Amino acid sequence: MKKIELLQSVSIFWDLTEDELGHISKKMVSKSFETGRMILLEEAEGEQCFFVTKGSVKITRINKRGQEVILAILRDGDFFGEMSLLDGESRSANVVALEETEVLTLNRKDFLGVLEEYPQIAILLLKEMAHRLRKSDRQIASLSLSAAEKRIALCILRIAEEQGVIQRGFVSIPKAPIQQDIANMSGTSRETVSRALKLLEKEGFVQRNGRELIINDYNRFIKEFDS
Numbered sequence: 493m494k495k496i497e498l499l500q501s502v503s504i505f506w507d508l509t510e511d512e513l514g515h516i517s518k519k520m521v522s523k524s525f526e527t528g529r530m531i532l533l534e535e536a537e538g539e540q541c542f543f544v545t546k547g548s549v550k551i552t553r554i555n556k557r558g559q560e561v562i563l564a565i566l567r568d569g570d571f572f573g574e575m576s577l578l579d580g581e582s583r584s585a586n587v588v589a590l591e592e593t594e595v596l597t598l599n600r601k602d603f604l605g606v607l608e609e610y611p612q613i614a615i616l617l618l619k620e621m622a623h624r625l626r627k628s629d630r631q632i633a634s635l636s637l638s639a640a641e642k643r644i645a646l647c648i649l650r651i652a653e654e655q656g657v658i659q660r661g662f663v664s665i666p667k668a669p670i671q672q673d674i675a676n677m678s679g680t681s682r683e684t685v686s687r688a689l690k691l692l693e694k695e696g697f698v699q700r701n702g703r704e705l706i707i708n709d710y711n712r713f714i715k716e717f718d719s
């Protein structure tokens with residue numbers, strides 16, 4: 493398949509005409525990686541951005557206990573390797589091919605040049621990066637809750653199911669139980685309830701207004717704590 497046809501499968505290039513795609517594709521080099529091949533190594537210097545035209549990759553980091561943590565799985569139509577080209581720092585994560593994977597690569601100078609020449613690509617790239625940040629934020633929020641704190645979140649959900657009223661898209665519990673009662677209901681301590689509520693508030697899951705407890709986005713709350 494010609495490079496220009498391959499490029500049409502990458503989402504951030506969808507707004508471009510065939511001529512524009514042809515112009516950009518001339519700057520690109522195609523590469524393929526077999527299953528399990530390490531494509532990028534965390535901490536290495538970044539020289540290229542990658543556009544996946546076939547296959548899939550996992551984005552990983554190694555935690556303090558030496559275990560692999562998968563941050564994301566990206567497929568054909570996605571891109572990776574843009575971060576270190578944009579901020580000049582080293583690679584933020586490892587990237588490993590999960591199957592036979594084909595990519596088109598763009599070097600730093602051409603990548604930055606393309607973003608300047610075609611602002612519509614820059615906007616789609618920012619949109620995707622915002623989407624990834626939201627996902628990471630959700631992961632951080634759920635990971636930072638301990639098992640007891642998660643039980644408290646579930647307990648709040650049960651209270652909302654029984655006593656919640658829907659108001660302007662929020663679910664409000666007008667007279668939420670006091671912290672000691674939530675602790676008793678969830679088998680935790682008042683201190684843990686206080687900490688969990690602070691965390692949930694900080695992460696934008698709930699708001700407190702005296703005895704009133706508001707769940708900002710009910711569907712997001714369910715997705716996070718009850719699925």
Ligand code: CMP
Nearest residue numbers: 563564572573574575576583584585624
């Ligand atoms: P870079 O830091 O250059 O190299 C590793 C790449 O992994 C990074 O660019 C991003 O493209 C990608 N990456 C890092 N973190 C995430 C994430 N949380 N979700 C999706 N992709 C990511």
